[in-house]
Amino acid sequence: MVNLFKRMRKLKSIVNIRIGTGAAILPTPTSATPDYPAITRLHLTYARKIYNGHQGARHFWRNCLPRLKYHNPGVPMSVKQTDDQEGPAALTIYFAERASKPASITAAVAELTDKHAPAPGDAEKTAIVDLRNLDYREIWNKVMNVTGAKEVPASAEEEAEVKRFEQMREQSGRDRVRIAAIRQAKKDQERMLQIARGEVEKLREL
Template sequence: MVNLFKRLRKLQTILQVKIGTGAAIFPNPTSATKEFPAVTRLHLTFANKINGGHRGARHFWRNCLPRLKYHNPGVGMTVKRIDDQNGPSALTIYFAEKAGSAATAVANEKKVTDSLAPAPEANEDSVVLDLKNRTDKEIFDRLQIMTNAKTVNATPEDVEMAKKWAAIEAKSGPDRERVKSIRQAKKDQERMLAMARGEVDKDQV
């Protein structure tokens, strides 16, 4: 049973990075167009604490970035966390050759610079997306518009596994409480026996 739960836990971990917000595939050299060139890499900068508008970037880092990396293993992704809460909360997107008009237009909605992001290579172009006061879902939605990343939908097998894990989680709550109550009852019984033998002062109960 223990091995079964270990396997299920591993499957759940894989499932968490396989589906959900951020599960999408960027254009690559074979699927790229002039408007949506291949994405070569991403760089994310945000503050260590969530105040000052950095909450969304932090959630994007935790939830979306692992899924993007899972589905785009060839795209480099770097992260810089800073102590300055007034510093940038930004996502720099690097394109092969020149960024398309959609990426430029979205980036120009709220112009921001990130001096901590690596400079583009000679064959790259980059745009910077301001992430402050935006949720991780809003960030990902804009990223999709800018890159034309294609959402990866859950397979029937993924859906079935998600349902099974949800059922296990729903059952595990009452099971944990039951085990906890059994352990507490055992402790109470041991204490009462110790009291009967005069090993415990009644005032300590």
């Protein structure tokens, strides 16, 4: 049974990286459009601690970036964690030749720089998305808007797997409560027996 649960947890982690927030296909040289050029790479910078607006960027790194990398294995993605809570929480997006129109507008409004982001190549243009004080879902919406990423919907089989894992989690919780109640009842019974034995010993001493 233990091995079964270990296997199910492993399967759940595989499913979780395939679907959910961040599961999307970035534009490639073959799928790029005039509005959304190909994405050549990404760089994320944020502070190690969550205060001063870095919480969303950290959650984006934990929840979204693994899925994005899974679906775009050929796109390099680098991360820089800093100790500077006053520093930027930023995602630098590298485009082939030119930035998308939403990216150009975002960059013009933000006027943000990130010294930790690698310099773009001769054939690259960059746009920096300000992530400070944003929830990771808000960050993901901005990333989709800027890059033109297409979300990968969960298949019927994957949705069924997620539902099954949730049912297992709920059943596991009920089992823990039931086992805890059995153990507590056993302890209570042993305690009552000890008290009863003590009373018997007292009567014998009279």
